[in-house]
Amino acid sequence: MSESIVPGLPAARGITHRRRSPIEACADAPPIPFHRTVLCEGDVAAVTAVLRSGWLTTGPRAKELETGIAALLGRRHALALNSATSALFLAYKAAGVGPGDDVLVPAMTFVATAEVALHLGARPVIVDVDDETLLLDLKDLERKLTRRARVIAPVHYAGHPCAMAPLRAIAAAERLAIVEDAAHCLTGHEGGHRPGEGTLGAALSFYATKELPIGEGGALVSDDEGVIERARRWSLHGISKPAHARMQVGARAIYDVEDIGFKMNLPDVLAALGVAQLPRMEAHRARREALAQRYDAALAFVPGIRPLRVRPGFTSARHLYVVRVDAKSAGLDRDELAAELGARGIGTSVHFTPIHEMTALKSLLGTRPGDCPVASRAGREVLSLPLHPALTDEECDRVTNELRAIVAARAP
Ligand SMILES: Cc1ncc(COP(=O)(O)O)c(C=O)c1O
Known part of the structure; x- marks a missing residue:
């Protein structure tokens, strides 16, 4: 491949520029696309190893990604999922969001932050943002709090973490849960405090243009084991035992459906691409x-x-x-x-x-x-x-x- 190493990126040995199309190569000044996903041969090898392994869906690579994500954010637990949208949905559900509830979300966000509240029968209440950072405005938040409020969902817009202490104070006074939309904020922090600390949890996105691009994917991180275990069950039809555990030779194949769930798990093919890029x-x-x-x-x-x-x-x-x-x-x-x-x-x-x-x-x-x-x-x-x-x-x-x-x- 006629590709060059990205300059100024010490840990990026093997990360290469995308090869230009012939049309681009001929142009005087090649286009600069808004985004370019750059992978290295090690990433490709990690995916092909899964393809050759005989196990494509959720299994050891998803587990490895969960361990790596939890370590990166300093959280006790992580659940690999097919999107941040799923992570937000499961976190709101874990907070008990349902019909008659309000979920407070900022106006400057992707629709997912609000949409999943609607799927749970709740009402998104859209809050204005601070003019300087475009993060949730606390004054407007307080103005829009009603007795129906159950969750505040701050969005770490563009990667800038929201100031969490004042939000936690409001949530504690009003007995609300905080679910962080950290789709933009895998590596951002407030003086070392990272998403998911002192809140119900944080949703991460591994969509194609995000910090950890695997095509489609996400994770829920939390220090609360109960939240992650319930979310894990809901993410896979409420089944008591995941497929990888059931299908080992000699394992008991019988499973129970303990709860009514969804299909939101992350296959190992994609998880492997995440594991390879994490470092x-x-x-x-x-x-x-x-x-x-x-x-x-x-x-x-x-x-x-x-x-x-x-x-x-x-x-x-x-x-x-x-x-x-x-x-x-x-x-x-x-x-x-x-x-x-x-x-x-x-x-x-x-x-x-x-x-x-x-x-x-x-x-x-x-x-x-x-x-x-x-x-x-x-x-x-x-x-x-x-x-x-x-x-x-x-x-x-x-x-x-x-x-x-x-x-x-x-x-x-
Ligand atoms: C702020 C924000 N929240 C949530 C999402 C949803 O992420 P996903 O595509 O992984 O579901 C996005 C995606 O662009 C986003 O920008």
């Missing part, structure tokens, strides 16, 4: 941190462009690099800037259109833009620039040079 997570975070600081420096004085900041005392997982575009000062709005960058071969994304503005939630919950004004404004302004461990310094510089040139041509 690189901190080096990848460090690389994204260096790139984020490079972006920060280059974009510091661009009119109308305001990068999201990391608060002192917090270590962001740096899952996303988000800037806000103020149309008046920049001379063009977020959508125009995204289109101009796209025309110059630079991919971007938007995280997120706030969920209270989504058609289905508006019609189900009767939400209006004025319910979360800070999120509504942010939803028109946020733009995510390419950020992943295989992005080179040169690519990062090209993004900022193009962005600066676009704004210089348009700013008043």
Whole structure:
């Protein structure tokens, strides 16, 4: 393979750039996609070993991933699942969420945080966000708490952990459970305190563009063994004994269905890809941190462009690099800037259109833009620039040079 090692990534021996397509290779400046998943030969070997092993579904590799994830986050337990969506669902269910309950979620999130509450018969209550970090706003949270509230679901947006102490104080006073949506925050922490500490648990995502990309997958982490054991049973039809234990030669094949469950388990084929990549997570975070600081420096004085900041005392997982575009000062709005960058071969994304503005939630919950004004404004302004461990310094510089040139041509 004619691939090169990613620069500045000490633990990434064998991690290689994606081979360019012939069309890209011919172009003067190859496109910079919003995201690129970069795997190494060891990752491929780990997956093929499972394919050759005769056992494809949940088994020893899923167990190994659970052990590795729990160790990385300093949690007692982890449950490997097919998505963070499943992890959120099972955690809400473990908290006893059901019809008549409210689950408080921030507006700046992916729909999953709210959607699974609806599947349990509960009502998502959508809370506004802090203008500086786009994390759950505590004042609005307190305003929107009702007697129906059962769970608060803070989202560690873009990888920046929420401040958990004040949230825990509110939850304790109101006797609520906290379920953390840590889909963006595998490696982020608040002074060493990581997701799942002092809460019911935290949901992680291993979706294709996330920190630990395995295609589709996730995990629930918790220090509460009871939560994980109930979630484990629900994740596999409420069956008393998982298939891998039942199907060993000489094992008793009979099982009972102890509860009514679902099918949310993670197959070993995908778990192996997670196990192989886990040791690189901190080096990848460090690389994204260096790139984020490079972006920060280059974009510091661009009119109308305001990068999201990391608060002192917090270590962001740096899952996303988000800037806000103020149309008046920049001379063009977020959508125009995204289109101009796209025309110059630079991919971007938007995280997120706030969920209270989504058609289905508006019609189900009767939400209006004025319910979360800070999120509504942010939803028109946020733009995510390419950020992943295989992005080179040169690519990062090209993004900022193009962005600066676009704004210089348009700013008043
Ligand atoms: C904040 C947030 N929560 C939850 C999810 C759902 O993750 P998954 O696709 O693993 O179910 C995502 C996915 O993008 C997300 O961004």
